[in-house]
Amino acid sequence: MSEGVVIRPAGPVPPVDRRVQGLAAVGVGGFVLAGVYQLTGLGIPCVLHATTGLNCPLCGSTRMAAALLRGDLNAAWHFNPVVLVLGPLAGLAIGYQLLAWALESLRVVRLPRLALSPRVTDWLTKAIIALLIVYGVARNLN
Template identity: 40%
Template sequence: MKTRARRLLTKLGLLAAAGLAYAAFTAVTGVGLPCPFHAVTGLWCPGCGVSRMCLALLRLDFAEAWSWNPGLMLLLPFLAVLGLRAAVRYVRTGRAGPTRGEQIVIGLMVAFLVVYGVVRNLPGFAWLAPGQTPPELFPFLRALP
């Protein structure tokens, strides 16, 4: 169990170091990762804006993170729970694969991302493009005292 925990912490540490190195590189150079799907098709994929979303989350700027990829922001709590469950299961049993229930949740998340990828390219949903802010849903509330 201790060996698996050490292995897991090493991998998570390497992932965190790579993420921080990317954040530092982006901060210094202003160069980010372009989306190959968007470059070829001109369409926004479900992952467009994820790098900038993660950089905003590192700064704890949740509003900016939401503007880069609201679809994935909605899924982050589910991904965190799934990741935590997999980590605990791996440390305890050596098995990290998803349970049947988790497979269903993962399937629903994939379906959501497919629909999100289509919808964010439809007319009237340009606010789902990376870096956009959503329209004000209830403008009349501003007039209330």
């Protein structure tokens, strides 16, 4: 497959990676949950927080997304700054992958797709997990 942009591509369209599909579903589901929380005040409680009183690295994510839906960036930052930064970065990468696939499927244009080697994917996954663990510990030191 060519690495450049191709207008009116022909031939088979490679599918979107299942991990990208899964992350997209989690992101959409998170904003649906945030919308439900915003409208009704109902959310999913954190099991770690409910049992130990400690905040996990994702605690506050629903309230953060609800604050974003209201346009309150300051409140969103205070609920969960790490997810507030990582979420849009992941959303841009996932959105680009889905857009590139959709445009190629419609035979409009073939855009280069993001492709990470297994080594880079492994390293990036471990780095994000380490960041979330450090953040989870640090936010409970107060």
